[in-house]
Amino acid sequence: MLKREKTDVLVIGGGAAxxxxxxSAAKEGxxxxxxxxxxxxxxxxxxxxxxxxxxxxYHQELTGPEFxxxxxxxxxxxxxxxxxxxxxxxxxxxxxxxxxxxxxxxxEIQAGALVISTGARERPFGSLLIPGDRPAGVMPAGVAQxxxxxxxxxxxxxxxxxxxxxxxxxxxxxxxxxxxxxxxxLERMSYPGGLTRNIVQCLEDFDIPLHLSTTVTGISGDGxxxxxxxxxxxxxxxxxxxxxxxxxxxxxxxxxxxLPQVEDFSDDLEVDPMNRGFLVxxxxxxxxxxxxxxxxxxxxxxxxxxVAAEGWIAGRHAALFSRxxxxxxxxxxxxxxxxxxxxxxxxxxxxxxxxxxxxxRKPMEKGxxxxxxxxxxxxxxxxxxxxxxxxVVNRDKxxxxxxxxxxxxxxx
Amino acid sequence: MEGHITCVICPVGCKVSVRKEGxxxxxxxxxxxxxxxxxxxxxxxxxxxxxxxxxxxxxTLPLVSVKTPRPIDRARIKEIMKEIKNLSIAAPVAVGDTxxxxxxxxxxxxxxxxxxxxxxGREKTTLPT
Numbered sequence: 001m002l003k004r005e006k007t008d009v010l011v012i013g014g015g016a017a018x019x020x021x022x023x024s025a026a027k028e029g030x031x032x033x034x035x036x037x038x039x040x041x042x043x044x045x046x047x048x049x050x051x052x053x054x055x056x057x058y059h060q061e062l063t064g065p066e067f068x069x070x071x072x073x074x075x076x077x078x079x080x081x082x083x084x085x086x087x088x089x090x091x092x093x094x095x096x097x098x099x100x101x102x103x104x105x106x107x108e109i110q111a112g113a114l115v116i117s118t119g120a121r122e123r124p125f126g127s128l129l130i131p132g133d134r135p136a137g138v139m140p141a142g143v144a145q146x147x148x149x150x151x152x153x154x155x156x157x158x159x160x161x162x163x164x165x166x167x168x169x170x171x172x173x174x175x176x177x178x179x180x181x182x183x184x185x186l187e188r189m190s191y192p193g194g195l196t197r198n199i200v201q202c203l204e205d206f207d208i209p210l211h212l213s214t215t216v217t218g219i220s221g222d223g224x225x226x227x228x229x230x231x232x233x234x235x236x237x238x239x240x241x242x243x244x245x246x247x248x249x250x251x252x253x254x255x256x257x258x259l260p261q262v263e264d265f266s267d268d269l270e271v272d273p274m275n276r277g278f279l280v281x282x283x284x285x286x287x288x289x290x291x292x293x294x295x296x297x298x299x300x301x302x303x304x305x306x307v308a309a310e311g312w313i314a315g316r317h318a319a320l321f322s323r324x325x326x327x328x329x330x331x332x333x334x335x336x337x338x339x340x341x342x343x344x345x346x347x348x349x350x351x352x353x354x355x356x357x358x359x360x361r362k363p364m365e366k367g368x369x370x371x372x373x374x375x376x377x378x379x380x381x382x383x384x385x386x387x388x389x390x391x392v393v394n395r396d397k398x399x400x401x402x403x404x405x406x407x408x409x410x411x412x
Numbered sequence: 413m414e415g416h417i418t419c420v421i422c423p424v425g426c427k428v429s430v431r432k433e434g435x436x437x438x439x440x441x442x443x444x445x446x447x448x449x450x451x452x453x454x455x456x457x458x459x460x461x462x463x464x465x466x467x468x469x470x471x472t473l474p475l476v477s478v479k480t481p482r483p484i485d486r487a488r489i490k491e492i493m494k495e496i497k498n499l500s501i502a503a504p505v506a507v508g509d510t511x512x513x514x515x516x517x518x519x520x521x522x523x524x525x526x527x528x529x530x531x532x533g534r535e536k537t538t539l540p541t
Contacts, residue, residue: 049477049525050463063463065477065526069507149465152474177464177493196425200418201460205486382424 003107007033007081008322009315010098010111012088015043016304017295017311018117019071024315025115026078030322032315033109034075035086035100041075042068043119044142045304047149050170056305067304083107093268093291112322113290115314116265116278120258120296128162128256132218137225141167141255145174154178156251160228161185162216166194166386168255173202175253182208183249186230188215188237191363193255193386216252217244225250260297272346274336275299281347282354283328284314292318299342299357302388306357313352327351332401337372337410339364341385348407354393360385360411372408373401383411417454419447430455459483463525466496466511471503471528476511479525484516492516503530 009025011018014036022034034041045053048064055061058070075082086102096114100107122140139155145167147153159180161168164187172182185203190213192199203210211230217239218229232243260277262269270279270287277300278286278293286293294314295307320327329351336343342359358369360383369378369389378391401407419426419442428441428451439448453459461483465475484492492515501511505528512522 046526049465049479051461051479063477063479063525066507069525069527149477150473150475152465152467177489179497195420196418197420200420204418205458205460382422 003105005107006110007031008112009115009318010109011115011117013117013119014041015117015119016045016307019075020308020311021115021117021294021315022080023071023075023078024312025319026080028316028319030319032080034080034082035088036082036084037087039085041072041082047145049149053304057308093265093288096290113318115292115318116297117295117311118261118297120260120300123256123259125254130216130219133221135221135223135225137250138252141171141253144171144253148174148178154180156180158183158249159251159253160249161253161255163255164193164210165255165257166198169194169198169202171253172208173206176206183247184209184211186211186214188233195386225252228252258296258300262297275342279346281331281349282345283317283349283352284310285317290321299344302386330402332406335406335408337408339411340409343409348398348401350395350398353395354398356391356409358389367411370410370412373404415455417451419450421446421450458486460486462489464496467500468505468528469500469502470531472531473528476505476528477525478511478522480515480520481523482520484520488516503528
């Protein structure tokens with residue numbers, strides 16, 4: 001039997017953004033339904049068992065599961081219906097009607113407002129275009145993390161890690177602690193991708209070498225990975241002849257970055273080509289009225305604290321929209337100036353404070369973020385692409401934007 | 413005692429060098445006072461928070477994540493991990509439950525960081541032999 005239900009706010013995805021969103025919407029007094037594909041909510045926080053989360057959102061250092069359990073406990077106090085192990089079979093984004101399958105039956109859910117908080121996926125091995133065999137033992141770092149931390153399976157005896165993003169560094173330490181020999185971490189850039197703290201505490205603490213300007217140029221193995229060929233690369237990432245060598249490993253762990261999970265909705269909602277995530281305003285509204293998005297499907301954030309904070313804002317605006325309260329004001333687009341890759345939001349709404357998130361294109365020893373039309377500048381030193389720069393502008397100060405019809409953000 | 417340390421207090425990542433001359437330490441390369449304190453601690457006795465997981469019997473999950481609530485002696489982490497590998501606890505587990513009272517001989521406990529509920533007694537069912 002198809003269960004026809006109505007809800008004020010329907011949240012798709014129960015990770016950090018979705019949970020914070022459901023909680024803040026419920027606190028506005030509306031009825032909230034949260035859809036989660038796994039048997040419990042929490043998302044990637046459940047497998048991020050290391051510490052370092054929560055310093056901004058909870059003013060306390062927590063592990064991933066502790067961060068999630070705070071949100072879960074708070075949600076349990078509110079009017080949130082969680083449908084776990086659920087799957088959105090079809091969705092009409094404009095009418096906000098979702099067809100949902102779950103172990104307790106099929107639902108058709110009509111929502112007053114929709115929030116998409118589907119997070120991100122790891123960049124797949126196939127997109128790296130590495131020549132050679134396609135054996136078992138090559139896996140993204142998040143999959144390895146799930147095996148080790150949730151499923152009690154150790155996926156390697158001797159592993160190499162490709163990519164020095166934080167997930168790769170964290171897994172280098174985690175696998176070492178579990179008795180796996182981690183041969184080395186490779187990074188094709190000339191500088192490490194992850195935080196200095198993780199270079200020190202995940203690699204140097206365990207004498208794991210980090211090879212910069214180096215990548216994997218070949219894979220061999222019949223059934224199971226047997227060895228990889230690694231080579232030095234020049235500044236265009238072209239392998240330098242005569243530098244290749246073969247190293248025996250039974251696992252290659254990829255830390256090649258995350259991609260916002262947008263494809264199921266990208267026909268209906270606008271996507272920012274640089275962020276690769278949904279284009280949203282500072283009220284977290286997408287290009288379709290009444291449809292909101294928050295978290296890593298908007299852009300890849302560096303801190304879960306930012307993801308939860310954005311989810312919180314999305315929840316409040318979705319709740320107000322579902323009650324017919326118009327909270328949006330005049331809007332202007334945001335333009336990306338030089339030296340910036342990731343930039344959130346894409347639109348400024350005058351009725352909400354502006355929380356800007358910026359990623360640099362390359363490391364800069366010194367720089368200044370300029371909000372041109374607002375004549376606001378913020379200096380920084382030692383900026384790196386792995387750490388976002390966040391700027392908050394009170395909504396009272398946004399009015400000058402109306403004279404220009406836009407906001408330009410650049411880094412000098 | 414002598415060495416080089418990368419300070420991780422802030423993103424600058426100063427390369428700090430420490431030399432001992434008699435009873436005096438010479439600390440150089442740090443751009444602020446926090447770097448000096450960090451370098452001193454790192455050389456004397458580096459400490460780290462340990463996060464890992466241990467087996468759960470009769471739980472809805474095979475593992476529960478755990479942490480030391482304060483940093484422990486980095487040099488002892490390897491041997492402590494060996495000890496942890498042989499441990500398991502019975503469900504239910506709540507966040508903050510003490511899994512081990514004293515993991516490092518200094519009174520540092522091991523605390524659960526996730527809740528794991530009971531698996532409805534399924535594992536207690538005895539199969540006919």
